[in-house]
Amino acid sequence: MMIRARLSTLALLATAACVSLAAHAKSGWAELNMTPGVTEMSRNIYGLHMLIFWVCVIIAVVVFGVMIYSLVKFRKSKGAIPDVTLLHNTKVEIIWTAVPVIILVAMAVPAARTLVAIEDTSKTELTIKVTGFQWGWQYDYLDDGVAFYSHLDHASNAARQLGSNIDPNTVDNYLLNVDYPLVVPVGTKVRLLITGADVIHAWWVPAFGVKKDAIPGFVNEAWFKVDVDKPGLYRGQCAELCGRDHGFMPIVVDVRSKEGYAAWLKATAAQENQASAPTPTPGDAAAAPSAP
Numbered sequence: 001m002m003i004r005a006r007l008s009t010l011a012l013l014a015t016a017a018c019v020s021l022a023a024h025a026k027s028g029w030a031e032l033n034m035t036p037g038v039t040e041m042s043r044n045i046y047g048l049h050m051l052i053f054w055v056c057v058i059i060a061v062v063v064f065g066v067m068i069y070s071l072v073k074f075r076k077s078k079g080a081i082p083d084v085t086l087l088h089n090t091k092v093e094i095i096w097t098a099v100p101v102i103i104l105v106a107m108a109v110p111a112a113r114t115l116v117a118i119e120d121t122s123k124t125e126l127t128i129k130v131t132g133f134q135w136g137w138q139y140d141y142l143d144d145g146v147a148f149y150s151h152l153d154h155a156s157n158a159a160r161q162l163g164s165n166i167d168p169n170t171v172d173n174y175l176l177n178v179d180y181p182l183v184v185p186v187g188t189k190v191r192l193l194i195t196g197a198d199v200i201h202a203w204w205v206p207a208f209g210v211k212k213d214a215i216p217g218f219v220n221e222a223w224f225k226v227d228v229d230k231p232g233l234y235r236g237q238c239a240e241l242c243g244r245d246h247g248f249m250p251i252v253v254d255v256r257s258k259e260g261y262a263a264w265l266k267a268t269a270a271q272e273n274q275a276s277a278p279t280p281t282p283g284d285a286a287a288a289p290s291a292p
């Protein structure tokens with residue numbers, strides 16, 4: 001009776017799992033998986049992830065298959081009697097040691113190759129310093145003298161306030177939008193120098209396959225090169241719990257055509273120069289030492 005009750009509970013759980021999986025299948029399997037992204041590197045990472053996922057699936061099917069078959073076929077109630085001559089078998093032990101070692105080495109080779117490529121920041125064409133702070137990001141175009149802060153956008157910030165009475169569902173890209181996105185050109189190897197101003201943050205944009213810690217006192221490097229035919233807006237978030245407003249410091253990257261980027265850079269540089277130009281004020285004149 002006890003066993004039958006347990007079996008029916010198991011069957012119920014299995015049915016529930018199937019139903020929830022079917023519901024997900026309807027909304028698309030892609031939602032459950034990593035994104036292949038929009039860079040060659042993100043596709044490599046995705047390919048590696050799928051390769052190792054399927055290796056794990058095959059191993060699980062074989063191992064659990066043999067185990068379940070043995071449990072059912074040779075159970076005590078069927079009168080199975082252990083064969084003592086099978087308690088030790090050197091040949092079998094060598095096989096089940098060697099096979100996993102070969103599989104592990106075979107997986108380590110492509111993984112190591114991809115890891116080395118991720119760290120290869122040579123021949124970059126554009127360098128941007130990224131500083132995480134509580135709570136936002138600062139982008140500093142080191143070669144072009146353009147720098148600005150990027151915060152959570154106004155609409156999300158208003159809706160998130162306690163008692164705002166604004167339905168978050170009415171806000172586009174709620175908590176995933178910023179006032180000033182990072183702007184980069186397509187088809188360009190962009191190097192990021194990532195650091196932190198106060199505590200540890202992490203700059204994470206899944207579509208680029210980039211996730212790097214922003215640590216005060218350290219400069220971490222990362223790079224990405226967006227496909228020429230994939231301009232657009234890409235979103236990410238801080239990926240290191242950094243304090244009260246950790247959930248309110250999203251990342252938006254605006255990937256533009258090379259011409260579009262050049263125009264943006266020119267306009268932004270002009271705007272920033274104008275803003276920082278010293279303008280004499282009456283107060284300054286009064287404070288200046290007067291001629292005797």
Ligand SMILES: [Cu+2]
Pocket residue numbers: 200201202238239240241242243245246247249
């Ligand atoms: Cu954070």
